[in-house]
Amino acid sequence: MTDDVLLAARGLVRNYGRQSALRGIDITLRRGEVLGFLGLNGAGKTTTLQILAGALARHSGTVTVCGHDLDSAPRAARAALGYLPQTPALYDDMLVDEYLSWCGRLHGLAGHALISARALARQRTGLEDCGRRLIRHLSQGYRQRVGIAQAILHDPAVILLDEPTTALDPAQIRDMRALIRELGRDRAVLVSTHILPEVRMLANRILILHGGRVVHDAANRAASGTGSLRARFARDPDASTLANLAGVRKVGQAPDGAWLIDFDPSETATETLAESVVTAGWGLIELVPAFDALEHLFMRLTAGKPV
Amino acid sequence: MSEIRRLYRRPLTWAVLAVGEAAMAVFFMLLVIRYLEHEADLRGAGVTVEILARYFVIANLSVLLTAPLITMTSIAGDRQDGLLRFLFSTPSSAADIVIGKFAGVMSLAIAYVGLVALIPVTLFWGAPIDPGVYVTNVLGLALFTLMHVSLGLLASALTRAPGAAAMVSLGLGLALWLADWASRLDRDASIVGTWSTLSRLRGFAQGLVNTGDIAYFLLASVLGGVLCCLLIAAERDST
Numbered sequence: 057m058t059d060d061v062l063l064a065a066r067g068l069v070r071n072y073g074r075q076s077a078l079r080g081i082d083i084t085l086r087r088g089e090v091l092g093f094l095g096l097n098g099a100g101k102t103t104t105l106q107i108l109a110g111a112l113a114r115h116s117g118t119v120t121v122c123g124h125d126l127d128s129a130p131r132a133a134r135a136a137l138g139y140l141p142q143t144p145a146l147y148d149d150m151l152v153d154e155y156l157s158w159c160g161r162l163h164g165l166a167g168h169a170l171i172s173a174r175a176l177a178r179q180r181t182g183l184e185d186c187g188r189r190l191i192r193h194l195s196q197g198y199r200q201r202v203g204i205a206q207a208i209l210h211d212p213a214v215i216l217l218d219e220p221t222t223a224l225d226p227a228q229i230r231d232m233r234a235l236i237r238e239l240g241r242d243r244a245v246l247v248s249t250h251i252l253p254e255v256r257m258l259a260n261r262i263l264i265l266h267g268g269r270v271v272h273d274a275a276n277r278a279a280s281g282t283g284s285l286r287a288r289f290a291r292d293p294d295a296s297t298l299a300n301l302a303g304v305r306k307v308g309q310a311p312d313g314a315w316l317i318d319f320d321p322s323e324t325a326t327e328t329l330a331e332s333v334v335t336a337g338w339g340l341i342e343l344v345p346a347f348d349a350l351e352h353l354f355m356r357l358t359a360g361k362p363v
Numbered sequence: 364m365s366e367i368r369r370l371y372r373r374p375l376t377w378a379v380l381a382v383g384e385a386a387m388a389v390f391f392m393l394l395v396i397r398y399l400e401h402e403a404d405l406r407g408a409g410v411t412v413e414i415l416a417r418y419f420v421i422a423n424l425s426v427l428l429t430a431p432l433i434t435m436t437s438i439a440g441d442r443q444d445g446l447l448r449f450l451f452s453t454p455s456s457a458a459d460i461v462i463g464k465f466a467g468v469m470s471l472a473i474a475y476v477g478l479v480a481l482i483p484v485t486l487f488w489g490a491p492i493d494p495g496v497y498v499t500n501v502l503g504l505a506l507f508t509l510m511h512v513s514l515g516l517l518a519s520a521l522t523r524a525p526g527a528a529a530m531v532s533l534g535l536g537l538a539l540w541l542a543d544w545a546s547r548l549d550r551d552a553s554i555v556g557t558w559s560t561l562s563r564l565r566g567f568a569q570g571l572v573n574t575g576d577i578a579y580f581l582l583a584s585v586l587g588g589v590l591c592c593l594l595i596a597a598e599r600d601s602t
Contacts, residue, residue: 109452113601131454145449149372150365158365162453190372 060087062122062136062244063108063214069116070103077103079268080117083246085214090240092259092276093248096358099265101248102142105218108246109139122213135163138212142219144203148192152183152202155191156209163210177205180235182228196223204232208239215245221254233258252350262350264357271357285326287315290339293332302328314342366467370433376471379429384478390421391482410490411497415483416568419500422479423564426472426508427540431532433471434515435525437464438595442523447598457596461588465516472508480504496570503567506580507560511536513587520594536560 063085070078077100085091095101106112108119110126110133119126124133147155156177160170178184181201186194191202200223207215220236221229236258239245247258255262256276264272298317299307303325306318319325326343333340370376394414441447450460480501486492511532518532519525539560546556556562563580566573 106448106452111448111452113599131456134452134454137452139449139452141445141449143445145444145446147369147446149369154365154368159453161365162450162455164454 061085062087063246064120065104065108065117067117068104068107068114068119070100070107070112070114076268078107078114081265081268081270083108083263083270085244085246087213087244088241089261090236090245090247090259092255092262093246093265094250094252094255094262094354095248095265097250099358100268101265102218104265105139105216105246105248106141109137109216110134111139111141135210136213138207138210138215140203140207140215140217140220142222144199144206146191146199146202148190150191151187152178152189152191152194153187155202156205159206160209165210173209173211177209180208181205182231197225197228200224201228204235213243215239215243216248217245218248219250220247221249221251229254252354256350264354266358272353284345285315285317285319285329286310286342286344287317287329287340288313288342289315289333290341291337293336293338297332297336298329301325301332304329366463367470370467370471375432379432380471380475380478383425383429383475384482387418387422387425387479388482391418394418410486411493414486414490415492415496415500418483419504419568420564422504423507423560424540425479426475426504426511427536428533429475430472430508430511430515430536431518431529433475434468434512434519434532435529436519437468437516438519438591439522439525439528440519443525447595451599457592457599460595461516461520461592465512465588468512468516469509472512473505476501476505476508493570496568499567499570499572502572503564503576506567506577506584507564510560510580510583510587513584513591517587517591517594520591 061084063083065081065083067080067082068078069076069080081100081104083091083104093101093104103112107114107117110119110130119133121133122136124136126133147158150158153174156174157170160166160173165173178187181204183198183201183205186198186202191199194202200220204217204220207217217236221232224232233254236245236247240258240260247255249255259276262272262274262276263270292315295307295309298304298315303319304317305320308316308318310316317325317329330340330343332338333343391414394417398410398413438447441450447460455463483492483497487494514535515528515532518535519528521531522528539558541559541561542555543559543561546553546559546562560580563576566576
């Protein structure tokens with residue numbers, strides 16, 4: 057990841073009548089970053105994404121995309137954005153190819169560039185065989201894929217996805233997560249979702265919104281506990297033996313007797329632990345990542361009534 | 364082109380074209396029968412006035428009724444389905460959006476005008492029709508259609524309910540049509556008559572091309588388009 061900031065939002069405020077939906081939030085997205093955007097229903101996630109995409113006016117604050125201000129250079133800023141709304145905005149009476157071509161032309165694509173961009177977007181979203189199908193006849197999952205295809209069609213630097221895996225089946229969810237990871241390598245991707253495991257798997261940074269305010273913005277490692285393992289052995293070693301393994305920071309025990317081992321994510325503690333299990337003959341019964349941290353963090357930060 | 368292809372996939376489009384064309388064919392036939400039955404009395408006025416001019420009055424009324432149907436969903440429907448907000452997230456300006464919608468609906472309106480204008484061409488095979496009057500009537504119909512498409516888009520930009528947009532558009536069209544009657548009933552309201560589409564069509568019906576009438580329809584069309592752009596731009600910037 058570099059310090060190449062692709063999207064910067066400062067002091068976003070949005071009110072609906074007397075109710076404040078956003079109360080001055082800041083968001084920064086860098087190239088190579090997948091930002092997991094979490095929050096309870098009504099926290100302001102969709103409002104934030106709509107504002108970042110330029111689809112909804114804000115009452116205060118600034119949004120800059122790839123150095124272009126959304127107010128003073130709206131065309132350049134919007135051209136650098138790909139946006140999947142919560143409900144994909146589709147024309148039911150268009151063919152998939154027609155719709156994607158229309159979206160491409162809205163972003164200035166034409167001729168061979170449009171045809172190849174359309175083919176690539178269809179291939180990436182598993183729509184190879186759907187080009188001549190009427191959107192009205194597509195299932196919810198395929199409609200979602202068409203929505204994602206239009207968001208990545210023009211190869212934007214910043215991609216905003218509002219609940220991208222909604223309505224997808226498990227195989228489609230797996231493919232979509234792989235696609236988001238791939239996109240996140242050289243772009244900036246913001247994924248709004250309710251699904252905590254999704255954020256844990258995809259995001260390298262997590263932002264939690266509550267009551268229109270950012271209550272957490274940190275690297276996923278710290279929030280999700282990817283540096284934590286849960287292990288059970290047939291023949292338990294001493295706690296000190298585990299604590300002395302390379303990279304291990306802290307050792308504890310869960311109420312059911314399982315070991316909870318925190319380690320430095322930059323070290324190869326999992327590999328070291330597995331080697332020790334084999335050489336010392338502890339008899340491994342269970343070795344899984346301890347994933348409770350993100351859920352606990354989310355519940356703790358969003359438990360209180362918004363102020 | 365996508366917008367145009369999309370319009371032609373809607374059953375409503377084909378229903379409007381088919382019902383409109385069928386109704387106009389029936390009216391045309393009735394006018395011909397009426398003329399043949401009263402030929403001796405009507406010979407003074409002639410076929411051009413008794414059939415052609417009357418036919419185009421009804422054709423204009425049919426546009427007044429069908430324009431709200433073909434324009435009502437263009438912006439209101441997009442707003443209802445979240446597509447307008449999606450369009451706001453693209454590099455398209457408010458003018459781009461309105462021009463795109465206008466081009467799509469206008470292509471359909473031109474098809475309707477073309478079909479309706481074809482029916483009286485049959486008169487040229489057996490009646491002494493003045494081609495100039497035919498041309499001016501088609502011009503009047505085209506300008507009237509242009510204006511009503513523009514007004515329909517404006518009405519569609521005012522609401523998120525296509526049905527309400529159709530009613531607003533129809534009400535506006537009828538008010539402008541009937542303004543001529545108001546001026547006839549009340550001499551003090553003669554100024555209202557000059558704004559009436561019916562009075563502006565009178566010259567075209569008689570084979571006269573008045574630049575004031577052309578300017579009226581063009582200006583009304585442009586005004587509708589500009590107001591539509593302003594409404595969309597305001598929505599983008601404030602809601």
